[in-house]
Amino acid sequence: MDALTTAFGLVFDPYVLAVILGAGLFGLFVGAIPGLTATMATALLVPVTFFMPPVPAVAAIVTATAMAIFSGDIPGALMRIPGTPASAAYADEAYAMTRKGQAELVLGAGLVFSVIGGLIGTTILVIAAPSLAEIALKFSSFEYFWLVLLGLTCAIFISAGGALRGFVSLLLGLVIATVGMENPAAFPRFTFDRPELTGGVTLIPMLVGLFAVSEIFRFVVAEAPPIMVAQERFGSIFRGQGKLIRQYPMQTLRGSLLGTAVGALPGAGADIAAWISYAISKKLSKTPEKFGTGHVEGVIESGAANNSALSGAWIPALVFGIPGDSITAIAIGVLYLKNMNPGPTIFLENPQNIYAVFIVFFLAQLLMLPLGWFAIKTYKQVLKVPRNVLMPLILLFCMVGAFAINNSVFDIGVMLAFGLLGWFLEANRFPVAPVILGAVLGHMLEDNFINSMIKADGQWGAFFDRPIAGGLAAATFLLWTAPLLLRLWRRARGAAA
Amino acid sequence: MIRGLLFRVVAVLMCLVCAPAVAQNDFPNRPVKLVVPWGAGGGTDAVARMLAALLEKDLGKPVNVVNVTGGSGVMGHQTIATAPPDGYTIGLITTEIVMIHHQGLTKFNGSSFTPLGLINVDPAAVQVRADSPYKSLNDLLAAIKANPGKLKASGTARGGSWHLSLYGLLKDARIDPTTVPWVPSVSNNAALLDLVAGGIDIVSGSHPEARPLIEAGKVRSLAIMDAQPSKLFPAVPTVKAASGSGWISGVWRGVAAPKGLPKAIEERLATATRKAWDSAEFRQFMESRGFGLNWKGPKEFAEFLAKSDTEAGALMKATGLAR
Numbered sequence: 001m002d003a004l005t006t007a008f009g010l011v012f013d014p015y016v017l018a019v020i021l022g023a024g025l026f027g028l029f030v031g032a033i034p035g036l037t038a039t040m041a042t043a044l045l046v047p048v049t050f051f052m053p054p055v056p057a058v059a060a061i062v063t064a065t066a067m068a069i070f071s072g073d074i075p076g077a078l079m080r081i082p083g084t085p086a087s088a089a090y091a092d093e094a095y096a097m098t099r100k101g102q103a104e105l106v107l108g109a110g111l112v113f114s115v116i117g118g119l120i121g122t123t124i125l126v127i128a129a130p131s132l133a134e135i136a137l138k139f140s141s142f143e144y145f146w147l148v149l150l151g152l153t154c155a156i157f158i159s160a161g162g163a164l165r166g167f168v169s170l171l172l173g174l175v176i177a178t179v180g181m182e183n184p185a186a187f188p189r190f191t192f193d194r195p196e197l198t199g200g201v202t203l204i205p206m207l208v209g210l211f212a213v214s215e216i217f218r219f220v221v222a223e224a225p226p227i228m229v230a231q232e233r234f235g236s237i238f239r240g241q242g243k244l245i246r247q248y249p250m251q252t253l254r255g256s257l258l259g260t261a262v263g264a265l266p267g268a269g270a271d272i273a274a275w276i277s278y279a280i281s282k283k284l285s286k287t288p289e290k291f292g293t294g295h296v297e298g299v300i301e302s303g304a305a306n307n308s309a310l311s312g313a314w315i316p317a318l319v320f321g322i323p324g325d326s327i328t329a330i331a332i333g334v335l336y337l338k339n340m341n342p343g344p345t346i347f348l349e350n351p352q353n354i355y356a357v358f359i360v361f362f363l364a365q366l367l368m369l370p371l372g373w374f375a376i377k378t379y380k381q382v383l384k385v386p387r388n389v390l391m392p393l394i395l396l397f398c399m400v401g402a403f404a405i406n407n408s409v410f411d412i413g414v415m416l417a418f419g420l421l422g423w424f425l426e427a428n429r430f431p432v433a434p435v436i437l438g439a440v441l442g443h444m445l446e447d448n449f450i451n452s453m454i455k456a457d458g459q460w461g462a463f464f465d466r467p468i469a470g471g472l473a474a475a476t477f478l479l480w481t482a483p484l485l486l487r488l489w490r491r492a493r494g495a496a497a
Numbered sequence: 498m499i500r501g502l503l504f505r506v507v508a509v510l511m512c513l514v515c516a517p518a519v520a521q522n523d524f525p526n527r528p529v530k531l532v533v534p535w536g537a538g539g540g541t542d543a544v545a546r547m548l549a550a551l552l553e554k555d556l557g558k559p560v561n562v563v564n565v566t567g568g569s570g571v572m573g574h575q576t577i578a579t580a581p582p583d584g585y586t587i588g589l590i591t592t593e594i595v596m597i598h599h600q601g602l603t604k605f606n607g608s609s610f611t612p613l614g615l616i617n618v619d620p621a622a623v624q625v626r627a628d629s630p631y632k633s634l635n636d637l638l639a640a641i642k643a644n645p646g647k648l649k650a651s652g653t654a655r656g657g658s659w660h661l662s663l664y665g666l667l668k669d670a671r672i673d674p675t676t677v678p679w680v681p682s683v684s685n686n687a688a689l690l691d692l693v694a695g696g697i698d699i700v701s702g703s704h705p706e707a708r709p710l711i712e713a714g715k716v717r718s719l720a721i722m723d724a725q726p727s728k729l730f731p732a733v734p735t736v737k738a739a740s741g742s743g744w745i746s747g748v749w750r751g752v753a754a755p756k757g758l759p760k761a762i763e764e765r766l767a768t769a770t771r772k773a774w775d776s777a778e779f780r781q782f783m784e785s786r787g788f789g790l791n792w793k794g795p796k797e798f799a800e801f802l803a804k805s806d807t808e809a810g811a812l813m814k815a816t817g818l819a820r
Contacts, residue, residue: 046543047550050782137715140696181569181602184681186655188602195571198602266690321709322686326536329686332709333543337785343712406572407563451680455649455696 007355011363016056020360023060024067024367028375031068034081034208034394034401038068039326046330054338054353059360061334065327066118066364069310070372073110073303074379078103079394081212081401085203086270086306088436089278091211096294103383104376108237109244109296110303111372113252116245117304118365120256121263121311125318126358130344133319136264141455142463144267145448146472148441151272153479154279155434158291158298165430172425173438174445176201182443184450196410205402205415206439210432212398213419216391218426237376244300251281251301259305263312266324267448270309271440277305311361318342318354524584524762528559532580532588534573536566540705540788544617544750545589547782551773569593569654571603578609582755584762587613592658592748595806599813600656601820607802610753611763614770615793615801617783619703620723620747621662622733626692627717634720634739637699638670645676650699651688655681656818661809662722662746663701664816666736669744674816689716703748704729705787722746729787749791749805751798767795 010016023045030041041064049057072083077094097106124132139147156166180200181188191197245252255277262273281301282291291298313324314331321342323329335342346354382390402415422432456462464470531549535541542564549560565573570593580586590610598606623634631637641648652659664674677699682688685702692700693715700707700716704727710716711730720739721727736742752770754763773779774792783790793801813819 043542043546047546050547050550050778137690137693140691140694142696143694182654182683184655186569186600186657186681195575195603198569198571199566267687320713320715322690329539330543333540333786336787337782339785341709341712343709345712407565408572447681447683451682451691451696454678454680457646 003351004355006352007359010055010352010356011059011359016059019052019056020059020063020363020367023064024364024371027064027067028071028371030064031071031083032074032375032379034075034079034083034212034397036401036404037083037204038065038072039330040404041065041068042327042330046334049334050337054340055356055360057334057338058331058340058357059364061331062357062360063364063367065310065331066307066368067371069307070111070114070368071375073114074107074375076211077106077110078379078382079212079390080215081208081394081398084270085207085436085440086274086309088207088211088433089271089274089306090299090302092431092433093292093294093299096292097296097299098383100294102294102296103380104237105240106296106299107376107380108239108241109300111237111368111376112241112245113255113300113304114307115365115368115372116252117256117259117306117308118311118368119362120253120304121260121308122358122361122365124257124260124308125311125314125361129315129319130347132261132264133316136266136316137320138468139265139267140466140469141448141451142466142469143472144265144444145452145463146469146476147262147265147268147272148444148448150472150476150479151268151275152437152441152445153476154276155437157479158275158279158282166434169425169430169432169434170438173435173440174442176206176435176439177442177446184447184454194410196406196408200443201414201439202402202405202408202411203440204405205411206418207436208398208402209415209418210422210435212394213415214422214426214432216395217419217423219387219391221423237373244296248297248300251297252304254280255301255304256308259308260312260315262305263309263324264315266313266316266322267444269313269325270306271437273309273312274302274306275437278302314361318346319344524765525556525558527585528561529556529584530580530586531560531562532573532577532586533562533564534566534570534577534588534591534593536564540786541589541591541750543786544783544788547779548589548616548752548770548773551776551779552769555769555772569597569602569657571597574605575603577753578605578755580755582611582757582759584754584758584766587752587754587766589750590753591750592805595802595809596656596658596661596813599810599819607799607806609756610802611756611758612795612798612802613752613754613763613767614774614795615749615751615791615798616770616774617751618747618749618789618791619705620721620727620745620789621659621701622704622707622721622727623663623666623719624689624692624700624702624707624711624716625698625719626695627715629698629717631717631719634734634736637719638667638672638740641667641672641677645673646678648677648698649680649696650677650701651680651682651691651697652685652701653682653688655679656813658746658748659685659701661812661816661818663699664818665746665812666722666742666744668812668815669742670740692716704733708787727789728784747789749801751793753798763795 027041030036073087076082076087076091080095082088082091094106155170156163179190181198182200259273262268278298281298282288313328316322317328340353399412402411533542533545545562549562553560565576574594577588595607597603625631667674680697685706688700691697718733720736721733722736
């Protein structure tokens, strides 16, 4: 108890609070610029944190990341530029709502349910970190193989254009994932001797191209540009959120729990969590037909999952020093620097420091409400800009963002090429989101499959031998055969009747 | 007319002759770019950002870290090697530069740079699961000999530096390296996780990387491929003490500029690097992360590059990793 009191004293210190506010504003700014990522925000903070005591140093990183991830969703909803593969799961839905004139509702929901998801994820982190981390350590390539397959399956089920078209898009994504030499044999594949392609197709330019640039092309070629529903006035973003909380409590809780669990697995993360959540939301919804037309339900569940997965990623990071994503990888470095060595002992040695970090987690989530409100208020001005002015500006921002990832002009070309591909796909009613998922998870699918085969000396049985792998395999096969079995069952019943 | 022309030619020539001299005297007069061939957030990136902050103090001009990633380090190293040799583009080069050209991925190698200073070496070590029956390196080597092909190892991508370290160790112990199948992994962390999850049996990697899991009692380090035990885990014996083999291997990071750097600028940058390396801040940073602090000046660094290149090439050919 003494440690807890000390911890509160450590956090509620004017200097620490000022650092938290400053880092929050910084994260908000970086995240809101399309193409700049939360990982970049964190990396830029590291040299600054070197000159701070442990608690404000970690607080700066925790706050900046939380804000950057949230504000990355704003351009996704307003301009269809998703900041991360995770937000690609619901970017289309959010943008559809903006076009229906419900920008404030979807942004508000994104904010409120991100905060709720984050708070639930953090609570689980505080209560159950050590035991959850033990479970996460049981995941080998066999388990990850099935988990990835499960994630890919979900992409097909939720595709707006129907399962077959979703499947085609997904396969396209998987083909893109084969480019490069980041494959088990470390052999350059489909690189056409371009060194830029040896690392594979860069994700962010591909993401920006498929979503944002394709939208610009569509705007340009449309003879009568679709007029966005005039936003009469941008109301309070918090209005109506209370009603949503009462209307979708199960969705919120389900998303948060799933997000934390998947986020805690070092080999999976927020992207798989957001996709599976969105799929579950649609499958179990009372109104699945509304999904894809600008319906807030899926945004709520996958938004909560997305943010709670970020808290989940800290579980293996704090308990075993194993990063769940690129952000926690940087944060672990800072923890070592501040003599807060991750490991089971982090809870025993200097417990006041780790309690202080937990308090900062909660504080950062709550700070997101006022800062997020401020960011949305500022950002919504883009809706007032005439679209023939806005679209070239978006293109400019997309180019800067695509260039900034690797400081490479090649990536601008990648972005434009994927813009064309995205435009062509959508003109033929193929969804673009599964392309992204395929490209992200394709590597993981291949790596985990090949690695498992090497480990098992080519024996297929190994994919089912381990208990967790067997369970995940059963779930995957059930999902694949469920529509068929249901149909057979209905037919049998019909014949009997 | 002719005099005017002559005057102009002489003026231009004088500028050409004097400009570099002037530029060298007041080097640097604009921001310096520090290229990192690896992504933001990794260990190399962290070292680079710390170093940049310290170089900035000494040079008096901003030093900006630029991550140029892709192609197993090819893109970043290529960016440094092909930049104008004026001192305004320097970079952190890493172990991979002596390996990737043997794989036919690039034409650049260690001699494509002006070495300024080697700043860090992290020796490789052999890790096993804490509950495995192998208590010493000899136990493990005996098990590999007794059951060829049964024990699986990992630590990095196929043909990566940790892969070579382990293969070198096995070759030195007169064991056919191919009797330990290599399971590629995206990072050493991923390999360690797989080790703990029971997917593989051996991980080759550094002590800083394995540290949290060793401290958590999940992983045991059997031996370190260095001349002396590591500061992090002094109880872990060297390979020499554990099995008698003199094999030494590890990853390193160094500061380098493009080839053809003027001598004065080379000296200025080498001195600044040494000063940053000597500073208390840098030492504290490296020690807290568990990174090994090693220094080699421009000349020794160049010799080290040539020697590592030959060693890596021979090993990669012997094990079929070279193309």
